[in-house]
Amino acid sequence: MERKALYDSILDRSKRITWQDDCYVDLQSASCSAASRAETEDLDWIQKHQDLLQRFSTASFLEVMLAHLRKVDAVSSAEETKIRGATRLHDQVNMVTTIVTAKGAQSSDALRGFIESSDSQVAQLVINHDAMVKEHKEVLLRRCEQSRDRDSVSCPKLNVCSRTLLLVDGLSDIQQKEHDLMQVGATRGRKRNHLRQLGLTKLLEPLTRVSLPPRVSLTVGVAGIGKTTWVRHFVRQWSQGLICADVSFVLPFAVCELNSVEKVSAEKLVKLAFPHLTDPSVVLSSSCRTLLILDGLDEFRCSANFADAASCSDPKKEVSIDDLVTNIIRGNLLPDAAVWVTCRPRVASLIPGGLVDRVTEIPGFSPQDIRLFLDHHFSERDFGSKIWTHLESHKILMVMCYIPSVCWIVAETLVYIMRSETDESLPRTCTELYAHFCSMKAEAGEPRGREPVKMEQLHGSNRKLLGNLGRLAFYGLLKHKYTFSEQDLRAYGIDLLLGQGSLGTGVLVREELAICTTYRFTHLTLQEFLAATFYHISSKRAIFDLFSESTMSWPKIGFQNHFRSAFQHSQQAEDGHLDVFVRFLTGLLSPAALKPLAGLLAVGKDEGNQKAFAAGFLQGLLVGGGAVVSLRAVNLAYCLHELQHAELLRSVEEDLQLGSLAGKLTRAHCVVLGYLLHVSPECSEQTNLTGSLNYATVKCLLPQLLYCSYLRLENNHFKDDVMELLGSLLSAKDCHIQKMSLAENAIGNKGAKALSRALLVNRTLTSLNLRNNNIGSKGTRFLAEALKMNQVLVSINFQNNAIEEEGAQALAEVLHCNRKLVSLNIRKNTIGAGGAKRIAEALKTNRTLTKLILCSNQLGDRGAIALAEALAVNHTLLSLQLQSNSISNKGMTALTKALRLNRGLVSLNLRENSIGVEGAKNMAHALHENNCLQELDLTANLLHDEGVQAIAGAIKFNRGLTSLHLQWNFIKCSATKALAHALLSNGTMQLLDGPEGWDRPRRPFLLSTQMSLENAIGNEGVIFLAEALKTNASLRTLWLALHFLKNRNLEFNKILCTCDNMLFSITFLCVCSAFCLFSLQGVSASTSGAIAMAEALTTNRSLQTLE
Structure with missing residues (x-):
């Protein structure tokens, strides 16, 4: 090659005679063209792989490459020194390729030959990376198309790409301890306050310029919220080259498919799931960026033991599957790979917080999203509007629709009933709803209204199938098992009965994954409902405890004994995973819920008696229990609702509406009130417990008050001891309270101190009303110290608390440093000119306060003059109320001078002062120049005709004033x-x-x-x-x-x-x-x-x- 190139060069430059050019054209064309093509190919190859070479080269690989290039004289000694002088590896590699390509084909050929002949991992990545990635993306795209869920993607405005994840600090207590539906019910589906949104494109990126990308990202959400949908959307977007271009390989694993593997190495697992990746060591190397997705960790059959798992750092070593997953998350295995884990909150809490770099949460449907979803999918015959009207009347169904998967079930079932054009009323309870859903699926696609389904058709295989599905669901629920293999189905007699259009395919979802095929119920709530149907039927003939599937137990005969046993297990379950199961079990004793299942369940003649027994049993449980109403206790009220035994529920709700709860709050009433806080329309916007509570009832209700957004506790005669309780409430991590009114109580400085401690840590409360208490100057100082640190509270009302000059001074110090407070009410607090002067000094530097109420104090002219000086420089204060402060013409003159300079104030209240004609004339002069002021109140002064005439003359020309009180x-x-x-x-x-x-x-x-x-x-x-x-x-x-x-x-x-x-x-x-x-x-x-x-x-x- 070298000799041929030399010959061509000599021939071109030395041997050719000018006038003989034509003689050489034919002779040289072939050889010159081939040399030119070879040179071009080498240069193109280097340019094509230059980015990959820079991306994957290591220091050791660069050393070997330079040694080879020096050996073949492709790089000189001086050039080598220059290359080594570059500070960054990236720059060194860039200099190598620049020098080599500038020298022509011989040097480029030398570099290409070295890379292609090298067996190092870096060289293999440079050569094969793009082809491997392209093939991998094509495979993933095909899988995504095959596994498209019926989800909100089909509704453009609710598309996953148009929504965002929520960045959270960690899991709340309710997420770690309670059932998914209890979490949704208690919070009414509201997201936590002050959360930062994070788009899917930012999932793997650092949050700030100085932070690092997360290694382990955890995304939580209740069952059916759309975790898998998010994962598939991410994979689809990445495969199409739309996001995370710096990620070479995305390896999504459904954790349920790992349940079929006993012992495996990391590399073998990759090859099992992705056979097209022939060299997993390249994919898992530290040279390229790889993302492992573990979707649905809550479906893992093994409990990940992060404390005792055997350590493993070798990707070629075979270990048990639970140790493999644990070591990947801990970073012992594949420490350079990013890991994205999705799961339900309860299981997420088992992962040590120190291992997780970022926690995100998937938000559910807001009421607006639900309405949009219904209008988009069920616009036929105005079904969407009819469903919405029904949901508004039954808030418990509305709250469930926060979960997109459940929203599908609810809407589809209601449309099915409406299309049937029968006299059946729409379901009012969850049990009724799921009974209709199963009935709909059992009819195997035969719509009602054409030809009635014969009862004997449902008494056959579907009844047997329902029993087998229920048994599978029940014992799966006890084992926290939510995905099943074909072997599991056969074990429960569900193998040959999954014919097309049968009940089985209506409630079970089959997923063909890369490693195995799995089955799951359409939603967790459906598994719980079917488990309840199994227990309902089996308990009537069982002689042993049904909670012991394969072990002997003490005899237990009769439905009532089994019913009590179910509730005993439910109350003892710390994670509440049986809460919804017992709701359905209770609901099945209601004739209205059993009616749709008449052909599928054997209904006895004693159902009415069992309903009466259950009502008495539940009310007995309401009376017992501890001093504090837990969510386990509140679940009993949910059960009463499902039973449709609502006398007690209605009674407490009526008292809540009328404000007549005082003296009636027994423990049973407190439990029901806790339930109403979840579902009652009366508590959706604000929870008004004015004049209803005392120390004992606050203590009893404390865990349930956490989730109110606006809590009104006025006129309850609260003293300082109650403030200790409410302080703990506001300090709780789960606190959702945004507004709280404690007006008209008896809170002293000790109570204020308890509140101040809570405000130091609270991150939700934005408005606090302390009107008409006994806080005093000492209590104000405590609260002021907290307000200096608090960055959430925007409005606080200290009206009529005798804070005096000392308290005013403390609040002035707050205004010097607090940059969040927007509204401050210190009306009627015996504040004099000294306090006003302190506040005025603070206003000169404060740029956030927009409303200041100083009415009914003792400011006088001196205080007004001090505030006027502040108004001359402060242009952010919008409203200043100085009613009843003994301000005369002198103070008015100072204020009007400030108004000529001020360009921010829009509302000024000077009513009930001593402003005379002179003050009115000065105001008139100010109104000639000031066009920002919109509201002016001069009621009950001494203006007389002359003063009003002056003001009238000004408003002829003033174009800002819209409201004038005279x-x-x-x-x-x-x-x-x-x-x-x-x-x-x-x-x-x-x-x-x-x-x-x-x-x-x-x-x-x-x-x-x-x-x-x-x-x-x-x-x-x-x-x-x-x-x-x-x-x-x-x-x-x-x-x-x-x-x-x-x-x-x-x-x-x-x-x-x-x-x-x-x-x-x-x-x-x-x-x-x-x-x-x-x-x-x-x-x-x-x-x-x-x-x-x-x-x-x-x-x-x-x-x-x-x-």
Whole structure:
């Protein structure tokens, strides 16, 4: 090759004669073309593999490569030194390829030859990587297409790629200890607060620029939430090259298929699941980035023992499958591979937290998602809307629909019943629902309404199959086994009965996986329901304890004994895995639930008696138990609901609605109340327990109050001891409380201290109302220390707590450092000018507080002046309320000067002060310049006509003010005239409370021109207003109450119902097109006036209400 290249070169440059060019064309064309092609191929090969060479090269491989290139003179000594001088390995490899390709074909050929002849793992990766990855992606794509689930992917707006995972700090207590449905019920399917969202594309990426990518990622979610759907979507997206391009190989394993393996090595396992990967050592090497997915760890037949598992670091060594999985997660095996584990929360809690780098949670359907899902899939004959209406009436079914798989079951079953066009009512309990579901599947595709299914058809194979499926489900449930092999099915007589369209294929899902074929029930709840049907039937004839499948037990005869036994086992199960099973078992004693299964279950004549027995038994359990209502106890109330024995449930719910629980909360009532906190519409937005609780009942209900979002505990006479309990509530990791009102209690400084400790750790509470307690300055200091650290609370109400100057100073210190607090109410706390000055100093630097309420204190002019100085520089405060603070003209002057500079304040309340004409004139000057202020309240001051006239002159030109309150200011006709003239040119004013004398109507966008006997404006004032309203189009409501039009010396009908005055009002109705409401309440209009009013209404098209 070298000699041929030299010959061609010499021939080209030295031997050719210029005028003989044509003589050499034919002779050289073949050889030159071949050399050129060879050179091009070498260069293309290097360029094609350059990225892989940089990606997979190691320091040792680079050393060997440089030695070879030096030996064949492809790299000089100086070039070698330059290469070694580069700091990063990546840069060194890049320099090698750059130098070699620049020298031409000989050097490029030398590099290519070295790589192709090398048997190192790096060289094999460089040569084969792209082809292996391409084939692997094609295989995975085919598998994904074959295993597409019926899930939300078919609803575009609920597509997995449009949703996000939730990044969580860890598992909550309820996730670690309770049944999936209990978790969903207690939290009403609400996600935890303040969680960061994480898109699937970010799953393996570091969260910050300085953090590392996670090695072990854990994704949790209840059964049926969509964990496998997420995994398949991720695999599909990666296989299509849309995400995680830096990952060379994704190896997804369904953990249930590992149950068929006893002993295996890591490399052999990869080859079993992915036979096309002929060299697993390359895939599992540290040179390329590999992701192992263990989907469904909760379905593993072995309990992963992270403490005692034998250590293994050799991927070629065969170990037991549980040791293999444990060592992979621990990082002993394949430490350079990323691992993604999905499982239900209960099992996830068994993995030591130190091994997991990132925990994410899959959110379920929100109510909006449920509605969207129904409208998309069940739009035929408006089924979606009908199902939604039914779910809203039965919250327990709505909450279950948080789980997408259960949402399918619920919706499909309800549509099946509605399509049948029978007189059957829609199911109200979960037991009824699943009974209809099984009945639907048993009919083997024969829709109701055409030809009724003969009962004897259901009495045959389907009844036997249901019994076998129930037995499989029951003993699987006891063993925490949720996936089954063909051998398991045969053992329970379910092998030849899975014919097309039979009950078996309706409730069992068959999955052909790479290693084996598995079966599972459509959802965990269906397994629990079928287990309950088996126990319901078997307990009537069993003579031994059914919970002992293969061992002898004491004789147990009769349904009632077996029923008691089931509840005993349920109450003793720490993880609550039998909770839903006993709900279904109880529900099957209701005739309404048994009716759809009449052809599948043998129904005895004594079912009614058994229902009465069960009701009495459950109510007896409600009375007993410990001092605290646990979720095990609350499950008893769920059972009463399934039994459709609802007297006690209805009684407590009515008391809750009426606020009459006080003195009635026995332990049984507390248990039922705990249940209502889960399912009652009364508790969906807020839980109002005002005037209902005491220390004992709070202690009893404490675990259930955790999951309320808005908790109202007002007027309960709580003292400091209760605050210790509530402090523990707010400190709990599971706390969901976002708003809490403790107003009108007797909380002192000790109680405040307990609350302050809780606020140091709480991460959910955003609003706290402590109005009318006895916190005092000392208690305020405790809370202030917590508020300096708390980064969640945005609103706190200290109204009427005697915090005084010392407390105000403590809160001022909070405002200096807290950057979350938005609203602070310290009304009626004996705060003087000193406290106001401290708060004002803090406001000069605080940029988060938007609402400050200082009403009914003792600020005086000095306090107002201090606040004015703050307003001159603070432009983030939006609302300042200074009602009843003895502010006179002096303080008003300072405030109005600040308003000329301030560009943030939109609401200012100065009612019930001592502001006179001078202060009003200064405000008028400020309103000429300030167009940010929207609401101004000057009620009950000393403005008189002169002051109001000044303000009226300002609002002619002001375009920001929309609400102005001027009642109780000794206003007479001249001021009213000035206001009327102002309204002629002002088009932004929406609310004007003018004269005083009575309460203004509580309506939005209100124009209130009410004037009392003391400030009668007379006929002339009415005329001025009516003239102004002819052209003003921004006002919405005119309230002409009786007192407004009453003159000291004239009868009412002489004022308004004379022709002229009524004509003004009628003219207004005809002209003004913006009015929505007109009231003549209390007005005795004459017949002619009424006729004129009627004529005006024939042309008016805007009036909506006439009183």
